Amino acid sequence: MIKVGILGASGLTGKELIKILLKHSETKIVFATSRRFAGKSISYVFPEFKSLTDLKFISPSESYKFNDIDLIFLCLPHTESMDYVKKFVDKNIKVIDLSADFRIKNSALYKLWYNKIHKYKNLLKESVYGLPEIFKEEIKKAKIVANPGCYATSILLGIFPILNHGQVEDIIVDAKTGISGAGAIPTFENQYINVNENIIPYKIGRKHRHIGEIEDVIFNKYKKKINIIFTPQITSLDRGILSVIYIKLKKWIELEKLKKFYLDFYKNEPFVRIVDDVNLHQVQYTNFCDIAIDGVREKKIAIVMTAIDNLVKGASGQAIQNMNILSGLKETEGLI
């Protein structure tokens, strides 16, 4: 039985982690923290968990007294998370960090996108980017897993197989997310009246932070500098990211061949499915990433479409997948 703690468990990703862990046969939640709800039972705050757990939220500071845990999930704000990572690593506890703090290896780039100097450059070197389909071997031995961003997951899984074959000129990503991507704290941006029956593009072109993460991961893997164009859009639904990725190739690859690249690349991956068509219903509430491939020969433009659930494969499901790998459990445990 793996003993886990969750810091920041009352946000959307924390809640999703609790939900998955309660069905996971090999883990025990030892504690879950919440600044807002410390002292209240989890099932009081989230009535859907009534009769499923008796645990109470504790305050983050209380978390330090638990020494006998195997692994900690950090669901804390970017730039705040790194101090907690340091503390738990020092206690020899494995960390899966759902914030962005250890996703970008290049600390100058981290500074650029998150406007904060990274305090733990040594730890940054040791951390592993937690996209299991690409870095599984490294994850097995990692002390710190930087769990990928939701958009980044949906985009990287869509472009890795083709990057592998070179010939890429431009990458344009038109991505649509559900509103759970906008977090649990009420804002004008995530208010029903503003987002229902709406589509809202934001941070057009090269403004969204996940660009830093995506390009750094590609650079570390392939030593290639890629400048992607990325238009995120809020759509009126709860969960899911559908990314349509337009890839201008220097040299055309026939679609059958291209599809085979993808099938081969992911042939041992339980959570990536190469499909004829994507839509969000196929992946909501699951840890799958579905990928469909199309394109226009006369324009040498491949069109790769990916679908994930932003809270599962895009966050907490992937964190559990990383935990399973890290802990020597079956990769799909608790997730299928």
Next chain:
Amino acid sequence: MIKVGILGASGLTGKELIKILLKHSETKIVFATSRRFAGKSISYVFPEFKSLTDLKFISPSESYKFNDIDLIFLCLPHTESMDYVKKFVDKNIKVIDLSADFRIKNSALYKLWYNKIHKYKNLLKESVYGLPEIFKEEIKKAKIVANPGCYATSILLGIFPILNHGQVEDIIVDAKTGISGAGAIPTFENQYINVNENIIPYKIGRKHRHIGEIEDVIFNKYKKKINIIFTPQITSLDRGILSVIYIKLKKWIELEKLKKFYLDFYKNEPFVRIVDDVNLHQVQYTNFCDIAIDGVREKKIAIVMTAIDNLVKGASGQAIQNMNILSGLKETEGLI
């Protein structure tokens, strides 16, 4: 041309008022106030009005310098509105108050439901409850029109014709509202993630403030004390209130006869339609109240269903209807 001002114009009812007034052929918006957005153009704050108006929001305090206006709409919070009413009445400007401050004539009852002592009991006597289908003659001569609450409108229009015939024992109202009823300021209650794909009953039984308003209006009209049961519910849609009203009768009235009561009662009313079936699509974005009548003879229970748009007939459309009546314009001007 009627010159109007709007206080509190950046909330949902204020915005809806602007929208209707911009299409109204007999009015001119002289000013619109907003604490949050004073100095900004209306079309900057609400891009849907771009190219339709050049007006800028002013601060509430600036509103006093406009003396040459005919009528003011107050879209201010309950308990704050009454001071503004007083100031404009003193300047001999007609007031349509969309807050609850002048809806309840009985000041003890007002204190009970709004937890505030009413400061202007004399004005309370002069004010008229702005439900035109019942108080049209009084509205014509009013200085202050207390524009009804959204639920209250949907319920009172559904029960007046039957109250008129006596024989009512119990009234149970099961009402469902869209989320725009929860206002423009972000809260957990109006956040997409919490209300989408959900139905949320709240203030069950006799806890919602509109009960005070409904029962006071009925008492003033019929000298009857009625205790209604009322279960409001938030449903995952933008606009509309659908009330199903179960009326236990002392003596059964055949449905054909009952339907005729309703047809007769509203025969000269342009905005009430007696229909076979109600649903929200019939009334959204309109000032109509649709009413359908059914019942179960062996139980002596009549079932009256009403549908309105909470922001139009339940708020700003009704305010315009009141303005039209008050100003001697065609009642439907700007509304059909």
Next chain:
Amino acid sequence: MIKVGILGASGLTGKELIKILLKHSETKIVFATSRRFAGKSISYVFPEFKSLTDLKFISPSESYKFNDIDLIFLCLPHTESMDYVKKFVDKNIKVIDLSADFRIKNSALYKLWYNKIHKYKNLLKESVYGLPEIFKEEIKKAKIVANPGCYATSILLGIFPILNHGQVEDIIVDAKTGISGAGAIPTFENQYINVNENIIPYKIGRKHRHIGEIEDVIFNKYKKKINIIFTPQITSLDRGILSVIYIKLKKWIELEKLKKFYLDFYKNEPFVRIVDDVNLHQVQYTNFCDIAIDGVREKKIAIVMTAIDNLVKGASGQAIQNMNILSGLKETEGLI
């Protein structure tokens, strides 16, 4: 390992059954039939099942060649299902029938509501109404379980504890359902454009078929004739039924006492939770029925609110619960 078959597996309840059974650790789906999709793989028809099952749909007639199965789920249209029930019972295979054909013991009443003479009155006597919270002992030994209707489940669980204490005068149910209740075949009634952002009452008063089922079950249990009033309503969401039940009592029961009745009545039931507040998020995608209790003393009206997922506790989850009970498995297996 329990070997099961599903007839009519390509509708919404069939699909939900497949989904739950694929996660159930003690069952194996031997076959699944579909008239429309016979010969096609389940994962082709429902891409969400890709990589989870290799099974193909077969035609209903092919189902007869499978003799070595333990239990069959019938997800067939009302009035068609009974012939299949007969055939499988004759083969000594346990049947869980999700149609209405064996829910009403009184065949005259069945004729009244379903406009068809029941052909198997002997089997009707042997069948058990599959509401485990009421009929668990009978279900354990049943050959045929008549899986309850979705509305009926949400209503019966809400009223049984109070009926148990007598004193009931009127029962008024105002129930709101998600659109999945309207089935998988496209109609004007389940088309997006007609139901999105809408609430649609239908079959007002005493017109919905589940009334027959509810009253027959109550009569069989308590020998009481009750005439409920029931207003079903379609609301713009996928899943869930929220029923607000207004119960006029002959003699008032204090709310604390009433709540205790409910807590006691369901104290050993893993899927009923007595809660402070209900909403659909608490129960969607689960087999729970959440119940909240309120009321208005001066009117002697108790207000019981229940929430279920219509496809899980209202259909396929309850069918699995019945299978678990019938097969001597843990009642919650595959469901929590």
Next chain:
Amino acid sequence: MIKVGILGASGLTGKELIKILLKHSETKIVFATSRRFAGKSISYVFPEFKSLTDLKFISPSESYKFNDIDLIFLCLPHTESMDYVKKFVDKNIKVIDLSADFRIKNSALYKLWYNKIHKYKNLLKESVYGLPEIFKEEIKKAKIVANPGCYATSILLGIFPILNHGQVEDIIVDAKTGISGAGAIPTFENQYINVNENIIPYKIGRKHRHIGEIEDVIFNKYKKKINIIFTPQITSLDRGILSVIYIKLKKWIELEKLKKFYLDFYKNEPFVRIVDDVNLHQVQYTNFCDIAIDGVREKKIAIVMTAIDNLVKGASGQAIQNMNILSGLKETEGLI
């Protein structure tokens, strides 16, 4: 007073036409046809029109007896509409055809996309493509106006100003539509359960018919052959098209300059607004097309985003705009 008829008035565009015409001060609907509902009153079929019109639907064949009308709107299926166009033109009645039959001047191209030989090539020459922002002068004198497709409107308005300046290499359109684009007849594709909380790409790359229309209009105007890439997507909302258009330029144009092109190009157009940000709320239920401009210099890719209401500017509103122009009325009459 302009006397108009509508053929095919019970579909979504017909209904929207009726709605706008009932508020239009200079027109009278003389007849409206419907195969399905001939003989029934419009307000019976569409209860939202109750008390607004007493007209009954007639059958299409009855339409020929009305000779004293000025203009006819055809809301008929593609390939069926052309015969009706011919008949009304022969009677000297102006025609606004909302089908695709007269949108593509090149009859070979029409054959390619609609799989039917065009029977009236002479009429094709006389017809005018009804995008008023581009062809206003031609529309004024037209006998037949081919009202543009919804996607085509959203795309052409987004690319005309930049095409005007040449230098375009690739055009990639990622367009999201509401479900009303899928018509009034129930299908799996427009059923709530399949599209709610979903995003569904379809006809990826170069498969959607509007490509034919878009490229033909561009060719006729600029004598340029452009091959656009176009990925339409169904999203879970009623109304609106949001197109994000990625335009690879041979030579970069600074964004300020580019924005000025757009402002200049549309400076006299009442229904095109150049805005900072687009979203669907700004344009729903209006005839506006909002356009925002962005881009990435280092990639020489301009990003043009357009938003329209598919049933208004994308269909019936634009048809009224065309009628106004054709009839010498104020262009915005009935639309603002």
